[in-house]
Amino acid sequence: MTGLTVQYGGTGPYSHSLDGDWIEASILLKKLSKALYRLEYLDLTGCADWFVALKGGERGAVENNSIDWVGDWGQVTTLRLCSGYALKEDATADQISRFAEKISIATEVQKHIRAQRSGKGRTAWIAVEKDSLSKEAKATLETQQGIV
Incomplete structure (x- = not known):
């Protein structure tokens, strides 16, 4: 027997990925932040x-x-925002693009936190660990975007 998928609230299972609706996820994380x-x-x-x-x-x-x-x-003081996987050497341009998007979002989160903490003293500092692209992956991404 396997476990069942249960929604933690009234949000549909695809609301985050398809609709960009992050309100319930944000509320859940806010509750977690108050408990921890x-x-x-x-x-x-x-x-x-x-x-x-x-x-x-x-x-x-x-x-x-x-x-x-x-x-x-x-x-x-330390926030680790990594994808949990490494790009293969033969990764497609689409795979590299998705990986780069996760890195970009991690950078946005870092800027958001630092902006909230700006001028607040010791709490302003936070180390955000995130994935990085290899030189080859960057070159593939630049070629795909027509930057070369």
């Missing part, structure tokens, strides 16, 4: 699809639903 207020190290390796929720959604922070990176999670 002494958290210093957060490793979200393999959770790349949820990186967007760390800044309140695709359109930026929704004030009532975003994580408080100054108060509740102000103690977090």
Whole structure:
């Protein structure tokens, strides 16, 4: 017997990936942040699809639903935002593009947190560990985008 897939709320199973609806995910993370207020190290390796929720959604922070990176999670000094897999040497341009998008979102989250913490003293600093592209993958991406 296998386990059942159960929704944690009223949001449809594809609301994040297809509709860009991150409100419920942001609320869930906010509740988690209030329960783990002494958290210093957060490793979200393999959770790349949820990186967007760390800044309140695709359109930026929704004030009532975003994580408080100054108060509740102000103690977090290390945030690991890695995809959980490595690109193969023979990765396609589309695979590289998706991988690069996850890196870009991790960078946006880092900027969001630093902006929230700006001028707040010791809590302003946070190390965000994220994936990186190899020289070959960057070259493939630049060729695909017509930058060369």
